[in-house]
Amino acid sequence: MDAETDGTDTKQDAPPRNTRPRININAETDGTDTKQDAPPRNTRLHININAETAKTLRDTAEEEGTTVTEVVRRATSVYAFFNEIRKEGDTLQLVGHDGQITQVRMIL
Numbered sequence: 249m250d251a252e253t254d255g256t257d258t259k260q261d262a263p264p265r266n267t268r269p270r271i272n273i274n275a276e277t278d279g280t281d282t283k284q285d286a287p288p289r290n291t292r293l294h295i296n297i298n299a300e301t302a303k304t305l306r307d308t309a310e311e312e313g314t315t316v317t318e319v320v321r322r323a324t325s326v327y328a329f330f331n332e333i334r335k336e337g338d339t340l341q342l343v344g345h346d347g348q349i350t351q352v353r354m355i356l
Contacts, residue, residue: 305319305320330354331354333354334354339351339352340352340354
């Protein structure tokens, strides 16, 4: 995934003129297609995010040894999971390494 800014600076140290990088993301579609036997296609999305979010995506991808596209795919799955819990009125709890249970408040 390539992050672009609208700046024309070629120096690596130069700050981008626009702090909202444009990022293209490949995400799988739901697989619906006009041909019944056609495999699912990828969809190219164009989103605007701030520089901090772009850095977090890149850093997470590097730490996990994967791509930014995969980080976004995973994050979307986690968001959908949390949203489903919220819609059903259920709660989510975390158990710390010390055994302490903390209820997670989901604000989506």
